[in-house]
Amino acid sequence: MKKIIGSCIGFLIVIIIFVMLKITNSYTIEKATANGDFITYPEQINMESFNEFITNVNNHVNSKIRITEYSKEGVPKVNDLTFDNDVIVLHSFYPNSLFNKKKKTGEYSEIYFESIGDDKDMYLLNSKLGTKTYICQIRNFK
DSSP: OHHHHHHHHHHHHHHHHHHHHHHHTOOOHHHHHTTTOEEEESSSOHHHHHHHHHHHTTTTTTEEEEEEEEEETOOEEEEEEETTTTTEEEEEEOOTTOOOOEEEEESSEEEEEOOOOTEEEEEEEEEEOOEEEEEEEEEOOO
16 A cells, blocks of 8 residues: 555656646747747747848758747747748647647648738648648738
């Protein structure tokens, strides 16, 4: 019985340490900005990195970018895009989630935008099969 209780306490301690490490290593806007992420919400930060990525894709130059969007509650979602040999690979994940791992979402042939109002564009990826995947929304300031 003592072995079972000791094992349970040890397991709980490991879980508490894991949760504390995850909380203290949360992916804040400050960390994302310092890493050079293009942040789309709550404000647009490092927009020039996104413009450079689009230019590189259009010119068939290998490139990569991390696009981070925070929810109203402050929860980040990350989209890592890599353009290599005319293929765009998307990996998506929630960095503050305890159980969500970075996963490959797919391979795409083009990135494009659709206007969704006078001041907003929605960027999407298109696969060779015609599947569309949302990437981010950009506010165009006039």
